[in-house]
Amino acid sequence: MTCLFDFSRCAAPLRPITADDVTGCPIEDAWTALDLFGEQVFADGGGASPLLGVDRQTGEIFGVDVEREPPQMFLLNSSAHRFLQTFRLFDEALRLGTRSPYEVVAAAREIDPAAFERSEWRSLCEYLSERDG
Numbered sequence: 001m002t003c004l005f006d007f008s009r010c011a012a013p014l015r016p017i018t019a020d021d022v023t024g025c026p027i028e029d030a031w032t033a034l035d036l037f038g039e040q041v042f043a044d045g046g047g048a049s050p051l052l053g054v055d056r057q058t059g060e061i062f063g064v065d066v067e068r069e070p071p072q073m074f075l076l077n078s079s080a081h082r083f084l085q086t087f088r089l090f091d092e093a094l095r096l097g098t099r100s101p102y103e104v105v106a107a108a109r110e111i112d113p114a115a116f117e118r119s120e121w122r123s124l125c126e127y128l129s130e131r132d133g
Contacts, residue, residue: 005052005087007038014054017064021051025066030073034062054080063120078115085111086121093128101128 014035017027021036034053040063041049050065061076061083077083089107093099099107105125109116116122 002042004041005038006041009039010037017051017053022064022066028073031064033057034064052076060115074120075115075118076120077112079112082112082115090121090124101125101132104128 014037017031017034017036019027022031031053033055034051035056036051036053038052039049040052050063050068052061052063054061059079061078061080062073063076064073066072077086086108089099089104089111093101093104108121108125112119112121
């Protein structure tokens, strides 16, 4: 499965989620705290395109996937800085293949110890460990 990240939303001022972003799905109250800055695109089909946003109050980074089983909003990182560090870590590990899954888990946990255990990145680490284990 190929997952691409599209940050083209950052070319314009960040904005809250709208009905156009989640066609056919009611917007949950928690989602309205997010300013969107990107989305994930799964290139091998499936149609899922989770939105990426920053919580205006806490600075935490969340994803929102209206096609997934609840909860549809999921934590990625505790801050934008930690999101960028974690994103670069996974890019290096997955695109370049320079780190083992075990190194990635340790590094991701070190980048954001407050959020890692609750984050979607932890789920990706588990998948990579099982796949390559």
